[in-house]
Each structure stands twice: as structure tokens, then as C-alpha cells.
Amino acid sequence: MQRTYKMLASRAGQIVFDDRITADSPRDARDQMKKLLGLASLSGIVYSVTEIPVELIREIVDGRLSELAGGEAPKAPVPADLEGWLTERLQPVLARLASLERKPTVEPEPPARFDPLAEQSEDARETENEPTATEPDWALVKRHFKRYGDPSKTAEKYGVPLNTLNARARKEEWAA
Numbered sequence: 001m002q003r004t005y006k007m008l009a010s011r012a013g014q015i016v017f018d019d020r021i022t023a024d025s026p027r028d029a030r031d032q033m034k035k036l037l038g039l040a041s042l043s044g045i046v047y048s049v050t051e052i053p054v055e056l057i058r059e060i061v062d063g064r065l066s067e068l069a070g071g072e073a074p075k076a077p078v079p080a081d082l083e084g085w086l087t088e089r090l091q092p093v094l095a096r097l098a099s100l101e102r103k104p105t106v107e108p109e110p111p112a113r114f115d116p117l118a119e120q121s122e123d124a125r126e127t128e129n130e131p132t133a134t135e136p137d138w139a140l141v142k143r144h145f146k147r148y149g150d151p152s153k154t155a156e157k158y159g160v161p162l163n164t165l166n167a168r169a170r171k172e173e174w175a176a
Helices: 028-037 052-068 082-101 122-128 138-148 151-158 163-173
Strands: 004-012 015-023 044-054
Touching: 004 163, 015 028, 028 052, 044 138, 138 163, 151 163
Parallel strands: none
Antiparallel strands: 004 015, 004 044
């Protein structure tokens, strides 16, 4: 449904747009204003969007016309059942508010994250973390040693005695 929006925009304290726009929503009105200003974005623009109800405009215009004609502004008749009239007028607003406040009945399931180790059994993971009695992969040990230059951390990570690691590093000249 097309509605009329009053748009006011300024940049650096100067008004750059002051007009009414007819659009389906405030977002559409803002997009139209952006196009009319010839801008790719509204960065640096301070703006306001105000919906102008048509009934209110009609009442204002009727009142001003009657004042200009020399009479007094016509007063709208007060309904006999004011409470019922207000409830009827506010029903769409209350229904919309209730729908916005209503929580979804089914909680969405959080997205599952990929776990590359999920298929591996617990036993396999436990044995992986334990130091093995077999000979370590010295190429990995050497690469870690050269990259980080900390013999104690390298020895701890690969389960090699620190003396053995230092002896091999000296012998093969890793610290070159």
C-alpha cells in the first residue's frame, strides 16, 4: 500500500532534501530519496523519514480552508462509544505489535559446525596424544626446531629427551 512519507535530509548542517515521497515502506522512500539525490549511499547524510497519515492531512487541510474562509475549524463529532471507537482504531496496531512480540514456537537449531576429528574414535585420539616409544619423525622435529628455535618446547612436543635433541641439532648443524 502506497503511503506518503515526509523526508528531510542534511549534510554538514545544510538541508539537501526536503520533500514528500510516496512509497510502499520507509525503506523504499529512503531508496527513492537516494536516487533523487544521485548518491550511491547515504553515508554522511543525516535524514529522517516521517509517515504522514492521509486522514490527518485531510483534517489539517479542512481546518485551514475553513479558517481561511473566515469560519472556525469544523469540530469532528465525538463518537458515543469513545472506548469502542479507540479499540477499533487501535486493533491493527495492537495485532501487529503482538505478532512482533510473539516468540517462535520452535527454536531454530543452531548450525552444525564441521568437526574433522568427529569420525575418529576416542581411543585413536588418546593414543595420538601419548608419546610413542618409536623413533620420532626427525624431519618434523628439525622443521619445528628451526622455525621456533626453542629446543625445550620442541622436545616436549615430540616427546624427545632434551639432551638427545640438542645432541642431534649440534651434530646435524640445525642452528645454522
